[in-house]
Amino acid sequence: xxxxxxxxxxxxxxxxxxxxxxxxxxxDIYRSxxxxxxxxxxxxxxxxxxxxxxxxxxxxYYFLQDETGQYILPNDPELVGTSFQGYTDWFNAPRxxxxxxxxxxxxxxxxxxxxxxxxxxxxxSHGIPxxxxxxxxxxxxxxxxxGYSWEKQFINELEPTNNQDVIRPYQPSVxxxxxxxxxxxVGYKFYEYYDHLFVAELQYGRIRSGPSDFDRDFVAQxxxxxxxxxxxxxxxxxxxxxxKPSIDIKNYKVNIPDGTAIRHGHxxxxxxxxxxxxxxxxxxxxxxxxxxxxxxxxxxxxxxRLMEVRGQPLTKWQNPKVGQNHRKLWRYKNKNKKKLHPY
Numbered sequence: 001x002x003x004x005x006x007x008x009x010x011x012x013x014x015x016x017x018x019x020x021x022x023x024x025x026x027x028d029i030y031r032s033x034x035x036x037x038x039x040x041x042x043x044x045x046x047x048x049x050x051x052x053x054x055x056x057x058x059x060x061y062y063f064l065q066d067e068t069g070q071y072i073l074p075n076d077p078e079l080v081g082t083s084f085q086g087y088t089d090w091f092n093a094p095r096x097x098x099x100x101x102x103x104x105x106x107x108x109x110x111x112x113x114x115x116x117x118x119x120x121x122x123x124x125s126h127g128i129p130x131x132x133x134x135x136x137x138x139x140x141x142x143x144x145x146x147g148y149s150w151e152k153q154f155i156n157e158l159e160p161t162n163n164q165d166v167i168r169p170y171q172p173s174v175x176x177x178x179x180x181x182x183x184x185x186v187g188y189k190f191y192e193y194y195d196h197l198f199v200a201e202l203q204y205g206r207i208r209s210g211p212s213d214f215d216r217d218f219v220a221q222x223x224x225x226x227x228x229x230x231x232x233x234x235x236x237x238x239x240x241x242x243x244k245p246s247i248d249i250k251n252y253k254v255n256i257p258d259g260t261a262i263r264h265g266h267x268x269x270x271x272x273x274x275x276x277x278x279x280x281x282x283x284x285x286x287x288x289x290x291x292x293x294x295x296x297x298x299x300x301x302x303x304x305r306l307m308e309v310r311g312q313p314l315t316k317w318q319n320p321k322v323g324q325n326h327r328k329l330w331r332y333k334n335k336n337k338k339k340l341h342p343y
Contacts, residue, residue: 029297030307031282039281040137042145046242046274050127050151054158056264057120062086065110066101070170074260075115084111087256091158091172091264093215094256110166120161121170127153127179129270135185143187143199151179177213181205181224195234195317202227207250218257224250232276236317240276245269277314285309 024031061072064084071086073079083100103111112119128151135145154176160167183205191198203226209219228246235241248268255261285298286309293311300307 024308027297028306030300030305035279035283036281038279040278042135042137042143042276042278044133044135044147044242044274044276045131046133046244046272047128047130048244048270048272048274050129050153050248050268050270052125052127052153052266052268053122054125054155054264054266055120055122055161056262057118057161058114058262059118060260061114061119061262063110063112063114063119064101064103064108065167066105066107067109068107070168071097071101072256072262074256074258075113089173090254090256090262091170092174092177092209092213092219092254094218094254096257110163118162119167121158122161123156123158123169125153125155127151127268129272131272131274133185135187141189143185143189143201145185145187147181147183147185147203147205149179149181149183151181153177153179174213178210179207181207183224183226187230197230197232197234197240199230199232200228201230201244201246203246207248209252214252218255219252220255222250222252224248226270228270234317235315236312238278238280239314242272242274242276244272244274246272280310280314282308282310284313285311 023029058072060075062075062080062084064071064073064086069088071084071088072090073084073086079085080103082102082104084103085097085100087094087096089095101108129149130151131147131149133145133147135143135147137143155172155174157169157171159169181203183203185201185203187199187201189197189199203224205224206221207224208221226246226248228244230242230244232240232242246269248270250267251263251265253261253263282295285292285296287298287301290298290309290311295308295310297306297308299305
């Protein structure tokens with residue numbers, strides 16, 4: 001008990017002087033250097049909803065629509081006479097028609113040179129992302145890290161941007177795909193209000209679609225840029241709940257076998273929620289009947305050395321001055337709306 005009283009005074013002194021390392025050295029208080037180092041890293045796991053906006057135009061191609069499909073062919077008059085041997089599936093896996101189409105056939109509903117009549121498509125798809133991120137905190141406001149994101153995306157049909165009365169919606173040959181992202185990230189904490197943090201984050205990395213959905217012989221892996229704001233509520237100094245809106249800026253290019261290419265823009269708006277955890281720099285007290293809630297120093301029952309410990313789990317706030325379970329007084333809690341017990 002005497003040790004406990006002495007150490008509580010020491011911990012309060014630590015808070016006053018800004019946790020000066022000299023105090024730990026002076027009183028030979030042990031803290032694991034590995035835990036202190038690992039405490040600077042944060043693990044973040046989020047999931048949510050993504051809304052992707054696909055858009056492209058077919059400038060530089062002939063476009064043909066018949067009863068069974070919609071096809072393109074590079075804008076070269078020598079390639080088109082009375083027959084049209086164009087490409088299908090130019091959204092994700094271009095293939096040339098085996099049998100040419102007779103452009104005088106009554107089944108041909110629409111045939112145009114897109115240099116004279118604009119043709120393009122756009123549509124909205126929906127996705128579910130899961131993101132795991134590790135970042136290093138330094139200089140109090142900055143973050144630097146790495147991450148991986150996996151997204152399941154459901155692809156809808158694309159509406160024509162012009163001549164909707166003639167051109168029907170385009171249905172890609174793939175209904176869903178998965179996207180994998182490997183990225184680096186930097187962040188800056190630009191605002192803090194009590195237990196709420198606002199962090200501007202930038203991600204830059206590579207994105208890749210599923211190989212069975214997008215033919216990688218024609219669709220290359222591309223880079224992307226993500227801009228977002230992580231809005232964090234601290235439940236404790238080690239545990240935070242996160243709400244993060246962001247936008248992916250990206251596009252991909254489909255290489256047509258004849259040497260031309262179509263660029264597809266597909267930015268994505270994300271809203272994700274999750275948690276962020278830091279490994280505590282000190283462990284929980286190993287003494288079973290130790291009910292002290294503040295960070296304090298004990299004599300370890302096995303080693304006999306002085307060591308700093310905490311009295312609260314990860315998800316509870318550790319008030320270093322009074323050690324209360326909750327920072328909000330009972331009188332202000334929603335459970336006490338009628339103010340029956342003001343204190």
